[in-house]
Amino acid sequence: MRQPDPDATVILPIVPEADPDATQLLAVVPAEAPQPARSGAPAAEEKSIGRSSAGMALGSLVSRGTGFLRTLLVTAALGSAVGDAYTNATLFPGMVYELLLGGVLSSVLVPLLVRARDSDDDRGEKYTQRLLTAAVLFLGLATLLAVAAAPLLARIVANGAQLDLTTTWAYMVLPTIFFYGLAALFAAVLNTRGHFAAPMWAPILNNLVLCGAAGLVLVMTTAKPTLADTPTGTVWIIGLGTASGIVLQAVSLIPALRKVGFRWAWRFDFRALRLREIARLGGWMVCYVAVSQVAVFAIAKLASYASDKHEPGILIYNNVYLLMMMAHGIVAVSILTALMPRLSAAAAAGRNHEVVDYLAKGTRLVVVLLAPISVIYMVLNVPIGVTLFKAGNFEQADALSTGIVTAAAAFALIPFAVSQLQTFAFYSLPDTRTPALINIPVVAVRIGVDVLWWLLFSLSSLAAGLMFGNALSFLAAVGLSGLLLRRRLGPLGLRAIGITVAKVAGAALVATAAGYAVTLPFDPETGGKVYNALVLVLGSAVIGLVYLGVAHLLRIAEVTEAIGMVKRKLGR
Structure with a gap:
């Protein structure tokens, strides 16, 4: 939802200043030779774009x-x-x-x-x-x-x-x-x-x-x-x-x-x-957004039943969703921004194999980089809820409820990011019709899970159930989009993606165990903000370091490349 x-603004694509280390993680095909600057785009203009x-x-x-x-x-x-x-x-x-x-x-x-x-x-x-x-x-x-x-x-x-x-x-x-x-x-x-x-x-x-x-x-x-x-x-x-x-x-x-x-x-x-052209070009995008808003209505209405019984409602759900979007914005949107020009250029030239390569590489990067954040959301959900949200009239019980919904968001973060990457792949082809049609059954799954949760489980867990409904609907979106992209582009490199996902799952499980072990002596549910902030910092550090260490031992390429990038920057 x-x-x-x-904070969102409409930004035309511009090319940021080149970072040889940053581009290396996405360089799955040889880059074209640099062209000399045209008279209409002097070096001063390029610097201006970089400053922008x-x-x-x-x-x-x-x-x-x-x-x-x-x-x-x-x-x-x-x-x-x-x-x-x-x-x-x-x-x-x-x-x-x-x-x-x-x-x-x-x-x-x-x-x-x-x-x-x-x-x-x-x-x-x-x-x-x-x-x-x-x-x-x-x-x-x-x-x-x-x-x-x-x-x-x-x-x-x-x-x-x-x-x-x-x-x-x-x-x-x-x-x-x-x-x-x-x-x-x-x-x-x-x-x-x-x-x-x-x-x-x-x-x-x-x-x-x-x-x-x-x-x-x-x-x-x-x-x-x-x-x-x-x-x-x-x-x-x-x-x-x-x-x-x-x-x-x-x-x-x-x-x-x-x-x-x-x-x-x-x-x-x-x-x-040219209103007819606007209607023709924008119709499918409006359909996509309008269908999504149906889910917004359904979630808000269901959450209001919980609020009536003094249980966690739309505010807590919305705060956790915002927290999830922040992680997505910092990590996944950066990857999408770097990939979109490459995807669009390859698709425009009919180089479908490059589109597949970039899509596979982006998927692996998203999974690798968001996995430790998902672990932190799951293991440290109570310290997150209390540290970030407990203040003023938002009391300890509300913060603990926020933590439960945060744990559910751990399962939605990666599927959402991957589904967004696939949607951008369709847009690069260009195709706005397919994502709009895919969104219809995806929203149906989301609303169906939400209603079933409301009928079968207690209202105290409804906000977490709404977030879990998001996770299942995002997984459905990944499956449907992957199937249709494969029909359009051919094999999507699922074997390499599967190997990376398996390794990431292993590293995440070890990091999860380490996170639970190091926080076991603490009692975040009765502690205040400072106490929980210390637990959050300690647990996050352990989870992050253990994840990186195990990922490096498992030779997850994206992690080893990132570590090499950091070493080179420190060397400079």
Whole structure:
């Protein structure tokens, strides 16, 4: 389940500065000989691209850090039950954002903006103005309808004691649908004009505003808010803080638009937008995202039943999902970013064997690098829950419940990353239809497992069951995608992947045993934050070192290459 991610921005692919060690891990086929710099791309421009890459990397790191801090502060300010109502209210703007950013915008509108920039006499100025005019009208209408339907939308995901508070917050945050869309479109316009800094740093302003609002609530309130008695000030500060942060994120991009020479003008000749082409190209992406949002509704509704009985609900589930996405973002997204240009170039040239090689290498890297993180999630789930999340009105019992869901996330992390890699392989071919069709049975599996868990097991374990449903659905996605990719590309190198997975499993089992052994004398469930932080550091160090040692002994190529890379860097 994806939540609105204000840290996400639409970024056109750029090539970072070369690192001979970093590229070595992905160099499964000989690289083409370097070409001399063209007159239109002098060395100064290449350095500028390198600086942009470095700036975006730093901005992404700060954005993720402040985003996680925002989550921690909101969790501490609201506690579990009230936090569930707030999380449910913020689902809907995120869904619209996903449809724009995850569907049409990145796959369709950005390429059309680039085409207009390169082919039109005015470098796409009028086309962009038409697009923004249409977007403002569409987003305005969608926002008005959503606000009018706030009580109905709240009832879809919430019930019982949550309903009134969810509805109140929904009225406050639903208007942000308009500004979420504008922020995404402004970022796309800036990216197509070579400006990357503002879209990367703007979400940080959003994060800081909500951090300030949550911090103010923590300072002002003395008692833990409840669904029956949440202070009016808390409701307004958090609600308006959420809304104003997103407004600021969008408005802060306007000076950058002026800097790159873009000027706003209303243009209503929409035929020139090639709307049929947009619908044709973006239809399958919208289908993919829309089907995923069905699972969001189902998960939120099921979690609300647990919240009604004072059991772990959507807030705890969502926090752990964010924690899993952070690991995925740091490790797997880096691999995807490095692989995507190679996959696309090989697919465009019809070199399917190279596509297979890169896909196999990326799969092995993802498994090797994420395995120790999965072990840490499983073994040290309680220290993670208490160290990261116990604060303010989010109490020890809530943190322990978070730990249980974190243990379930250990089984979802690697399947999710591999399924994403396979999806990107389809996109490189290019093919958006197949991933959209695959997503239908995958979401059906997810919802089916979630409903069965809700029917068969106690509500106290439902949040963990929802995460386990994710794991099984991601495994289904890996199986279906692998089958269809094999039909499309031929053998996928499963023997080499299987050998690596077997070795990684052996190293992970030994690291798991070592982690349990070293933490056995401790009692994290009764310890506080400092105690659990020390257990977390000790256990993580042991798990990491044992995993690396055993992986090296088993001659896992990716580990030995990485160790060699570190030795060479230290040698320099």
